[in-house]
Amino acid sequence: MSWRGATVLAIAILVAPGLVAVRSSSGGEVGRKVWMTVLLVALLTMVVFVVLSLVLQLAGVDGEAPVIAQHLAADPQQQRLLQRWLERARWARFVGGFAGLVAWFVGTMARGDILVLGTGGIAIGAVLAEVHHIRRTSGPRTARVEVRRVSDYLLARDARWMIGVGAVAVVAAATGVWSADTRAATWWGLGACAVLGFARLAQQRVATRARPAVSENLTRADDLARELAIGRGLARPATFFALALVARSCFAMKPTIGDVANVLGAAAWITAFVLWWQNRRLGLDFLTSGPRNPVLA
């Protein structure tokens, strides 16, 4: 079952007994007790479902990755390559995000900025997902004489977001310098710049990652995996994490610019949240809801 279907089912399980309980409230004490029991069972089912799916995801079980891979490519070899990448990337992001939430809950006693820690965890997980090497076998080694650059794989939209957020972060960092009361804004802004810079290095590494001369089919699948890794895998998490840091930077400017800081901070925070929401689980689940029309036909 897809996450979307599971969510709808979960809401139905939660809401339906409640509605029935309200309707039967005039049915006397026995009716209420029956429906309270049903509600309790439904809640328990929900908790078991959530815990189970959490454990499965932490264990790396990803039932959607094969389906998404089938929507990305028609050839089984290509599907296998893409599925492997999807499973690794989605698992690493999930573990990173989960670790961020644990850090928020345990480290800050649930008082810190959940978005900064959550998106930070996802961004770190996304980078770690791309740190791997192919195993070399003995004997002849092959390579194509071709240039692979980040710009070949990075979509203009993602590049614009990275540059835009970087520019805002620089302005925020520079603005914070003028007063000792807003020095924290500088550090948050510099942190956002560092995140984007580090993401750029990671993108460079993905673009030039080893690729032996394999068949045209596999080369195309590998190109698609690199495109997804550089854009959805690295650029977007870096952007929403940097934006969450920019939001902290804006909030830290309150001593000098007053309530405007809160407005700017809230705008950055909400934008970061929306970007994360659109990119959650790599933002590829929409493929599974439509007809199968593989990108690599």
Added chain:
Amino acid sequence: MILSVDPSRALPVYEQVREQIRRMVAAGVLQPGTRLPTIRQLAADLGLAKGTIERAYELLEGDAVIARHGRNGSYVSDVAQSTEREMTVALEVAAEALVIVARQLGADEAATLRAVSSAWKQL
């Protein structure tokens, strides 16, 4: 445009890279002005040390086959291309080496041609 190196061969790996790129340029497969992969990328693809590719590029630059522009990358220079006769001779030499290996393995002509055809499609 595929490079293939074998570290187990007696010829140093950087010489293998140099020779193959020089051959591609001479044959016109790599046109003047074509940008070559970065040292980091080619070293990663071939599973070699960066210094090995650096050495091959240095030698190619010394041969005036490529021009290096620092961080802007390395490009194929405008050098004289080999004639059709030279290309034919090079192919015949490679074919002879293949036939020798095939005969040592006891493979017949059909099996050898099938292997060539398969490799051609795969690469």
